[in-house]
Amino acid sequence: MANPLTSPKAVRELLERHGLFADRRFGQNFLVSEAHLHRIVEAARPFTGPVYEVGPGLGVLTRALAEAGAEVVAIEKDLRLKPVLEETLKGLPVRLVFQDALAYPWEEVPEGSLLVANLPYNIATSLVTRLLKTGRFARLVFLVQKEVAERMTARPKTPAYGLLSLRVTHHAEAEKLLDLPPGAFFPPPKVVSALVRLHPKGVPDDPELFALIEAAFAKRRKTLLNALSGAGYPKARVEEALKALGLPPAVRAEELDLEAFRRLKALLYTPV
Numbered sequence: 001m002a003n004p005l006t007s008p009k010a011v012r013e014l015l016e017r018h019g020l021f022a023d024r025r026f027g028q029n030f031l032v033s034e035a036h037l038h039r040i041v042e043a044a045r046p047f048t049g050p051v052y053e054v055g056p057g058l059g060v061l062t063r064a065l066a067e068a069g070a071e072v073v074a075i076e077k078d079l080r081l082k083p084v085l086e087e088t089l090k091g092l093p094v095r096l097v098f099q100d101a102l103a104y105p106w107e108e109v110p111e112g113s114l115l116v117a118n119l120p121y122n123i124a125t126s127l128v129t130r131l132l133k134t135g136r137f138a139r140l141v142f143l144v145q146k147e148v149a150e151r152m153t154a155r156p157k158t159p160a161y162g163l164l165s166l167r168v169t170h171h172a173e174a175e176k177l178l179d180l181p182p183g184a185f186f187p188p189p190k191v192v193s194a195l196v197r198l199h200p201k202g203v204p205d206d207p208e209l210f211a212l213i214e215a216a217f218a219k220r221r222k223t224l225l226n227a228l229s230g231a232g233y234p235k236a237r238v239e240e241a242l243k244a245l246g247l248p249p250a251v252r253a254e255e256l257d258l259e260a261f262r263r264l265k266a267l268l269y270t271p272v
Ligand SMILES: C[S@@+](CC[C@H](N)C(=O)[O-])C[C@H]1O[C@@H](n2cnc3c(N)ncnc32)[C@H](O)[C@@H]1O
Pocket: 026, 027, 028, 029, 030, 031, 054, 055, 056, 057, 058, 059, 060, 061, 075, 076, 077, 078, 099, 100, 101, 102, 117, 118, 119, 120, 121, 123
């Protein structure tokens, strides 16, 4: 059965009836494409654990997930949407939580949980990083701006490659599944979006590794040697480590893959 919320007209009427408007501060671009909604639900299956949705909005995806058999916990920051969600999700087994998703205790969700969401653009990167660090998610399936999806899946020596690419690679296998045009949303955003799926590998955070990677990319145009020595890593030690790894002294951060950064960290953090 078609989802009653997948038309701009239905969304406009629903908002009007509740005296609401799509609030840009909350990144409110509601999905209105039945075909894309279906692709997201299919990409998220099988529902082997509780499904967390950040930002249910008017409930379009929440409803589709619940109707497909998922046990959904939906976390929404905009309290104005409470009466709408109570109407659109009536009778469905969804737990609604009204709070900022960044304040949610993600470290306590059951092992094997799933995230399925059309993420608010302004918290997407920090939220996904945090969820990966918890080690509790079996799968994360979400919409983000295409540019963010490209950074998540970028390979070394490409312009989009950096801290986010390495963070994602450290924790997960990443897939960029498809692009969504602005017309798939109401109101249409200015940019193209993309559907991303991450399969975590159960690798815990490595704070020393990520301090090193952050320092390496903080000055992207500099050589790795200058970026790291500028951030306080002893220059002679970095020079020695690059040599031991067979890397030229003028190498830049974007030329190193995750394995190279792991080996560099091991050399820099080994007591002399
Ligand atoms: C891009 S809209 C997606 C709405 C809906 N899931 C859909 O696909 O139509 C993002 C949603 O996240 C909510 N939101 C924004 N910031 C949030 C935050 N920090 N915590 C929880 N929800 C947030 C917005 O109010 C909005 O409902």
